[in-house]
Amino acid sequence: MESLHQGMCEGLQHMSESVFVGMCGIVGTSQQVAIRRETIDVKEMVERRLAPHDGSIGMLSGSYREGFRLIGSDIDCMFWLNNHRVIMDKSQSEYYNTVNTILILSDSSESPPGFTLLQLLTPTTYREVQSACVRMNDRVYISSSIWRQLTCSVVFPNSTVHGPCGSGIIAGRLEYDNAWCFVSDFWPQSASSWIDRCHSWPDSEVVHDIVRNGCHFVAIGHPLGTNENLQWRISFSLAEYKLVNSMNQSQFLIYGLLKIFLKEVINQQSEETNKLLCSYHMKTTVFWAIQQNTLTHWCPQNLLAGFWVCFKLLLKWVHEGICPNFFIPQNNLFLAKVRGPTQNRLFLQLHELYKKGLACLLQSSSIRFYIIGVLYNPRLSICTNEIVMRYEVDFDLELVKHFFSFNIDTTDLRPLLQAIKIVEQLVNSPLHQYQDAILRELSSSIFKNAAFILHNMYTMAVVNKHVYIANKICCLMLKLAARFGCVSNMLYIAMYHYKTLRYREALSVIEMTKVKLAQQYLMYNGRVDRVRYTEAVGGQSWSTKMRQAVAWDIELDNEICYINELIPEQESALQNMWPVLNIPLFVMLHFLEFLCYRHIDTTLSQAALDELQVLVHHDQGLYVPDLYRDISWEILGICQQITGNLQAALYSYQQSLTQYSWNQIQTATQRRIQDMVQSTLLQ
Known part of the structure; x- marks a missing residue:
């Protein structure tokens, strides 16, 4: 009898380890979760001081x-x-x-x-x-x-x-x-x-x-x-x-498991009761279970035991009609909804799940696989070491995912310069594991915007010396942005050269960018050849990886003028209270190439336009994300209109209007169509 009990305990531990691994895949390992939290923490820390x-x-x-x-x-x-x-x-x-x-x-x-x-x-x-x-x-x-x-x-x-x-x-x-x-x-x-x-x-x-x-x-x-x-x-x-x-990782995953169980099992019992419980009740359950020492060891081997402790506590609360707020227990979170006949029905449904034991988790589509795998192969070897579960490239992907849209929400130069000082102070203070990389990207974002704001301030300057000094500072800031940031930041240098009429310099930067973007180990839009990436930059510093192997799409703050040709689109977005234009990286690259070659070589300008047209017409989401197709068709239309191909431009603008309006540019698109039609009639 004792050996049977020991076997059951070992089986439960084995199953818990399997679910632990599965939940790490669904929710993330402790390192991935730390990256997400620290990214938000650092950005908000700087914004709050500003x-x-x-x-x-x-x-x-x-x-x-x-x-x-x-x-x-x-x-x-x-x-x-x-x-x-x-x-x-x-x-x-x-x-x-x-x-x-x-x-x-x-x-x-x-x-x-x-x-x-x-x-x-x-x-x-x-x-x-x-x-x-x-x-x-x-x-x-x-x-x-x-x-x-x-x-x-x-x-x-x-x-x-x-x-x-x-x-x-x-x-x-x-x-x-x-x-x-x-x-x-x-x-x-x-x-x-x-x-x-x-x-x-x-x-x-x-x-x-x-x-x-x-x-x-x-x-x-x-x-x-x-x-x-x-x-x-x-x-x-x-x-x-x-x-x-x-919380430790096991406690956090139990919280995640309860959230999934609520969504995929509890809320599927009946329409009458599927709105009574919410994620906040699950969080409250975990808080109380941890504080009351209901489990001696919160570890991977006890993951399902921890889940069961929380589920029993929830069942008790539903039976009593009392869910005590963790900070103010006298505040009953069930008082408004979980009472009367619906409370009784919810309790009966939860009790039916309770009678099934941990087998009730088989009703969860997300968790079922990890339980069945152990049931059919009880001797399956399971590793719960998080370091082994994920590779270096996984953490790099997580970092990159949270760096995009990493702007400080201000378009005044003084706060941006103050932000640089704040970042400098943070760099010189004790940092968590990923905060150095986060601060580098934040610095890059600040330098990019500060450069264009400074340039726009001195565009109408009368004293040439002031213009010269401002230009030197802008160029330095953009070089720092490229040094601290990723490959795509080089295009901001090209944008600046185009804006200041230095077309050959802009094209030189574009060519260098093309070479880097052509590398087979490039990490872009969440896609990467894991083997080639690891061979090329594995084990190197994050700053090296960013400069050589990481790229993402272009983000333009709509209160800053980066490129005159897109002013109508930025104004349209601002009218709709939309803060940024998100432009696919390769669309912006061909756009800049087309604009620069117009002043140097019309043949090469047409070649750049042809490449842009093929990209927008035929890409299947690899280089032009679905959400950014509105601005992609718009930019193609702008280029076609500049060359005088009004029929093609009209088609592109109309296509832009049919896309999901992520960038909120419909007003600009409609105005461009109206202006083009009127100019045609006048001819």
Whole structure:
């Protein structure tokens, strides 16, 4: 009997190891997750230091911030006004200069646990805040319901209210939730008991960091409380991120497994109950399970045991109708939805899954394979060493994936120069594993934009000496951008030479870029010949890899003029509140080549146009991603119109209009068509 029990335990451990490996493939290894987190952390660290006192601050939150990249997950962001601060007690006002800081008092005396009223203590000049204010009992409060409506579409037009957020879909597939909230530098008194609970997890350093960073208030009231339209929910989003960050890989994968189990198993039981539980309940379950020491060792061999502990806790909560918030246990997360007849039905469904034991995981399409593989081959050797699971090229791909769109959100020269100083300070401070590479790419992005902003400032300069000095600085910045960044950054040098009428210099840079882009080991758009890449640059520094073997598409900030021919497209995008133009690398290369050769050799100019036409017409997503086909057809049309081939240009513009409008350039396209038709009629 004892040997049978031992065999079952060994079988469970073997199965756990298999699921651990599978979850590393789905969710990512600890190194991949670290890359995702550190990329976001460093960028936000720089942006926060750059934010003006009277500006706003943004923060990624939710599962994307935590390091998940699960299919179908949305992007959660939080924004707040930098000079508005919530205090928990009026005595805390002494920490602020009330001349330039607007103070708001959290009054939770008559609100349910986890919720509060926000009383405006000092006048504000912000129109949205003023419009959201209501008077009650001779005091001025900020209404959460009015604030929600006013800020819903601030980031993206046509967003709809979803909970405390403005929600919508980008590119027909990427869902987002943007919440405009208020921030407090203080930890709420109602969550003070959480500090005393942290004996085993998290450690004291993490607890201190969490408490020191305060909390947020999001615009939604308790659905069963009085003054729901005035109430705000206390958000511990930043604290939760720090807790997830302090998990070991097995704990994080159990959290991921619960998210997958919710989506693929629990929510498939019936339409009546598939909206009762959410990912936040799964996260709360893991937090409590870890802190209560329900498992001695959270390791790959105990992955399924950890999952089962969490599932049993969730089942208990559903049976009782109580899911205690991790920071304020008196706040029952089930109070609004999981109650009455639907609560009972959900419990019965979960209990049926419980009776099946771990076999209930076979209902998950993502996990089934890793369990069945062990059942059919119990002697299968499984390696849970993460270093062996992934190769160097995998981590390079992860880094590259998160570097694209890595711009500092400012188009003023002074903040960009300040950003360079901040990056320099960070480089000289202790860095995490991937932060050096992240800071190099961030520096490259800053130098690119600063060069073009400086050039545009001195375009109309009268004193030649000033123009000469500015030009030298711009060229130096772009060379630094190329040195710190990837192969495609060389095209920004070519753009600058074209903009300053130095066509031969631009073509020389383009030719050098072509040579690098023709290498068979090039990593581009998530594709790479793994063997050739490893042979060519394996084991070398990240800076060497970037300069020699990594490229991605071109991103133009729409508030900066890089190339005059694309000004209408940038203006169109700005009208639609779209910040950047994303242009396929090889489309931009042929575009620049065509523009430069127009002034030197018409035959070679036509050859460049022919190459561009073949690329746009016949590429199957290898060099022209589907999302960027709108700008690709547009650029082809611009070139054709310049050569006088109006019929071909008209066709290209029409094709641009039929593509998904990722770059928001429809207005420019329509105007180009109208201008072309009118000029034809005048002839």
